[in-house]
Amino acid sequence: MPVPSDSDGGPTLGPRRLHAxxxxxxxxxxxxxxxxxxxxxxxSIGRWGLLGAVVLAAVIIGWRVLAWSRHSYRIEDGVLRIxxxxxxxxxxxxxxxxxQQVDLRRQLRHRALGVVAxxxxxxxxGSGAEAVxxxxxxxxxxxxxxxxxSHRPGExxxxxxxxxxxxxxxxxxxxxxxPTQAPEVVAEMSTRDLAIAGITGSGLLAGLSIVGxxxxxxxxxxxxxxxxxxxxxxxxxxxxxxLAVLAVVVVPLWLAVAAGASILRDHExxxxxYGPDLHLRRGxxxxxxxxxxxxxxxxxxxxxxxxxxxxxxxxxxxxxxASGSEASGDVSRxxxxxxxxxxxxxxxxxxxxxxxxxxxxxxxxxxxxxRARVRALGLALFLLAAALVVTRSPYGLIAGLMIIPAWVFxxxxxxxxxxxxxxxxxxxxxxxxxxxxxxVPVAKTQSCQLxxxxxxxxxxxxxxRVQVAGRGPTVEVVDGDARALGVLRNGVLVAPGARLDEAxxxxxxxxxxxxxxxxxxxxxxxxxxxxxxxxx
Numbered sequence: 001m002p003v004p005s006d007s008d009g010g011p012t013l014g015p016r017r018l019h020a021x022x023x024x025x026x027x028x029x030x031x032x033x034x035x036x037x038x039x040x041x042x043x044s045i046g047r048w049g050l051l052g053a054v055v056l057a058a059v060i061i062g063w064r065v066l067a068w069s070r071h072s073y074r075i076e077d078g079v080l081r082i083x084x085x086x087x088x089x090x091x092x093x094x095x096x097x098x099x100q101q102v103d104l105r106r107q108l109r110h111r112a113l114g115v116v117a118x119x120x121x122x123x124x125x126g127s128g129a130e131a132v133x134x135x136x137x138x139x140x141x142x143x144x145x146x147x148x149x150s151h152r153p154g155e156x157x158x159x160x161x162x163x164x165x166x167x168x169x170x171x172x173x174x175x176x177x178x179p180t181q182a183p184e185v186v187a188e189m190s191t192r193d194l195a196i197a198g199i200t201g202s203g204l205l206a207g208l209s210i211v212g213x214x215x216x217x218x219x220x221x222x223x224x225x226x227x228x229x230x231x232x233x234x235x236x237x238x239x240x241x242x243l244a245v246l247a248v249v250v251v252p253l254w255l256a257v258a259a260g261a262s263i264l265r266d267h268e269x270x271x272x273x274y275g276p277d278l279h280l281r282r283g284x285x286x287x288x289x290x291x292x293x294x295x296x297x298x299x300x301x302x303x304x305x306x307x308x309x310x311x312x313x314x315x316x317x318x319x320x321x322a323s324g325s326e327a328s329g330d331v332s333r334x335x336x337x338x339x340x341x342x343x344x345x346x347x348x349x350x351x352x353x354x355x356x357x358x359x360x361x362x363x364x365x366x367x368x369x370x371r372a373r374v375r376a377l378g379l380a381l382f383l384l385a386a387a388l389v390v391t392r393s394p395y396g397l398i399a400g401l402m403i404i405p406a407w408v409f410x411x412x413x414x415x416x417x418x419x420x421x422x423x424x425x426x427x428x429x430x431x432x433x434x435x436x437x438x439x440v441p442v443a444k445t446q447s448c449q450l451x452x453x454x455x456x457x458x459x460x461x462x463x464x465r466v467q468v469a470g471r472g473p474t475v476e477v478v479d480g481d482a483r484a485l486g487v488l489r490n491g492v493l494v495a496p497g498a499r500l501d502e503a504x505x506x507x508x509x510x511x512x513x514x515x516x517x518x519x520x521x522x523x524x525x526x527x528x529x530x531x532x533x534x535x536x
Contacts, residue, residue: 011075011096011146011147011148011150012075012076012147013074013075013076013143013144013147014074015072015073015074016072016073016074016140017068017069017071017072018068018071018133018134018135018136019113019115019135019136019137020068021113021114021115021135022064022068022071022115022134022135023061023064023065023067023068024061024064024113025109025110025113025115025134025135063086066086067084067085067086070083070084070085070086070089071083071084072084073133075096075144075147075148078095078096078097079093079094079095079096080093080094080095080096080099080120080131080148081093082094082131082133092131094120094122094130094131096147096148098122099120099121099122099130099148099149100121100122100293100296101119101120101121101290101291101292101293102118102119102120102121102144102145102148102149102291103118103119103121103129103288103289103290103291104116104117104118104119104141104145104288104289104290105117105119105286105287105288105289106283106286106287106288106289107285107286107287108285108286110135111287113135114137114138115135115136115137115138116136116137116138116141117132117133117134117135117136118132118133118136118141118144118145119131119132120132120133120148145291149277149291183272183273183274184272184273184274184350185270185271185272185273186271186272186273186278186336186347186350186351187269187270187271187316187336187339187347188269188270188271189266189268189269189270189337189338191263191267193337193338194259194262194263194266194267194269194337194338195259195262195263196259196313196338197262197266197315197337197338198258198259198260198261198262198263199255199258199259200305200307200308200311200313201262201305201308201315201337201338203258203259203261203262204254204255204258262337263284264283264284264285265282265283265284266282266283266337267282267283267284268281268282268283268284269281269282269336269337270282271334271336273294273350273351276293276294276295277291277292277293277294278291278292278293278294278318278334278351279291279292280292280334290334292318292320292334293320294351294353295353296320296321296470297318297319297320297351297352297444298319298320298321298440298441298444298468298469298470298472299319299438299439299440299441299444299468299472299475300316300317300318300319300348300351300352300438300439301316301317301318301319301436301437301438301473302314302315302316302339302344302358302436302437302438302439303315303316303317303434303435303436303437304434304435305433305434305435306433309435312340312341312342313338313339313340313341314338314339314340314341314344315335315336315337315338315339316335316336316339316344316347317333317334317335317336318333318334318335318336318351319333319468319470319472319473320333320334320470321468321469321470333471333472344357344358345357345358348439352425352439352441353424353441353443354422354424354425354439354441358427358437358439359420359422359427360420361418361419361420361427361429362418362419362420363417363418364414364417364418364478364479364480365459365460365461365479365480365481367459367460367461367479368414368417368461368478368479368480369410369411369414370459371455371456371459371461371479372410372411372413372414372479373407373410373411375410376406376407376409376410376413377403377406377407377410379406380400380402380403380406381403383399383402384396384397384399384400384402384403386399387399409432409433410432412432412433413430413431413432416429416430416431416432416435417429417430417478417479417480419477419480419488421488421491421492424441424442424443425439425440425441425442426439426440426442426445426466426475426477426488426492427439427440428440428475428476428477428478430476430478438475440466440468440475442492444468444469445466445467445468445492445493446467446468446469447466447467448464448465448466448467448489448492448493449464449465449467450462450463450464450465450482450485450486450489451463451464451465452482456479456482457482460481460482460483461479461480461481461482462479462480462481462482462485462486463476463477463478463479463480463485464476464477464480464485464488464489466492
């Protein structure tokens with residue numbers, strides 16, 4: 001559906017209110033938290049308590065209806081204007097050229113009422129979304145997102161059409177939109193893939209809730225009952241058989257919980273490259289759709305553990321310059337739950353401008369191996385001494401067995417260390433159990449810091465820390481040769497690609513500022529995103 005345009009070709013939308021169900025939308029989470037206290041109050045007080053609850057509910061709903069009637073949004077002159085407030089009026093103005101992402105989210109209550117939440121993120125918008133329209137119909141959400149994204153700097157195309165990157169024009173409501181271009185599927189997860197991701201990754205931690213629940217039930221049993229029950233079962237079946245039965249029952253249940261949690265979170269996971277953007281869709285009960293501009297991707301992380309390495313699997317995280325987090329509805333990190341290592345090169349080509357396959361890594365110096373072993377053995381000896389002091393018996397020597405896994409852990413940690421520098425990117429890898437490989441385009445580097453402890457300086461080692469825009473883990477080259485890392489730091493900071501990218505970003509930023517200020521009719525030097533209040 002084409003978006004209406006003004007005389008200058010920019011998108012325009014007349015004043016609109018949120019969906020009529022908006023006043024009751026937030027009642028659902030409130031009922032979850034206050035249902036039990038409300039029932040207790042009604043039962044304890046009687047009919048007067050019931051009458052009071054009804055009156056209170058009527059007052060709350062009435063106030064929300066009044067607030068809904070005073071809330072509106074519109075697009076005109078290149079600016080999104082949101083007006084709200086019953087007593088104190090607040091008007092928020094967001095130039096369309098500052099909008100970076102427009103995401104859609106459908107929680108269970110949204111789906112029950114047939115609406116969607118629209119979250120709008122701007123560059124430097126703080127820790128959360130710049131604006132949230134929490135109840136918009138599917139059709140209006142598509143039209144609104146098309147209008148907002150069609151006016152980004154360098155992508156202005158008045159009258160853009162809503163298009164599903166998977167099925168083309170005329171898509172079902174709620175699918176990603178953008179200018180008409182051929183889509184490229186970056187990643188698509190089947191239910192089987194998500195189950196494998198759950199039982200081979202961090203989803204196994206979800207199974208620990210079963211153990212906690214079992215202990216909670218045992219706490220409610222009388223002490224004698226629990227002991228007698230355990231003794232009777234052990235005498236009847238034998239201790240070894242009881243342990244075997246527990247393993248047969250608990251382990252499959254644990255794996256099922258891990259797989260189920262992964263499926264619920266990432267059901268029908270689809271990541272599609274659509275022109276200059278990535279479109280994400282996932283979730284079963286809590287459905288989420290997000291748009292991530294490719295130029296905002298700062299780093300690509302490849303994560304694997306021993307189980308996944310054994311089967312040639314990994315997960316991939318795309319770290320962007322967004323200010324929020326996926327948990328809060330914004331997207332600063334997009335995680336592809338499962339990727340086969342043979343498909344990593346193709347994924348890199350699609351999500352990074354530098355593209356290319358992962359290069360061979362330069363291993364860390366042998367001094368890093370000695371340092372890792374000294375640190376691991378030092379920790380093991382400390383635990384041994386603590387065990388001897390606490391137990392005050394020869395049984396404390398059992399803690400000495402920690403020396404063997406500590407030695408193995410140090411060796412694996414060293415074998416994982418490595419880095420590489422290509423013409424356009426920096427690659428680093430570290431981690432003994434959870435191995436992290438990160439690819440950072442040198443053009444995205446914000447700053448570099450070379451650090452070394454007294455112990456590292458004794459053996460000419462150092463750690464290079466690379467900062468990129470946005471939130472996320474810090475990129476590190478751990479325990480590398482100090483001189484080589486110094487040269488690497490200087491090379492990254494003065495790379496021609498970084499200088500060209502910085503100049504291009506400055507040009508786009510200045511052009512966007514001038515365009516948005518002219519469109520909004522703002523005075524020179526005024527703030528681009530305006531909030532002001534007026535007394536009624």
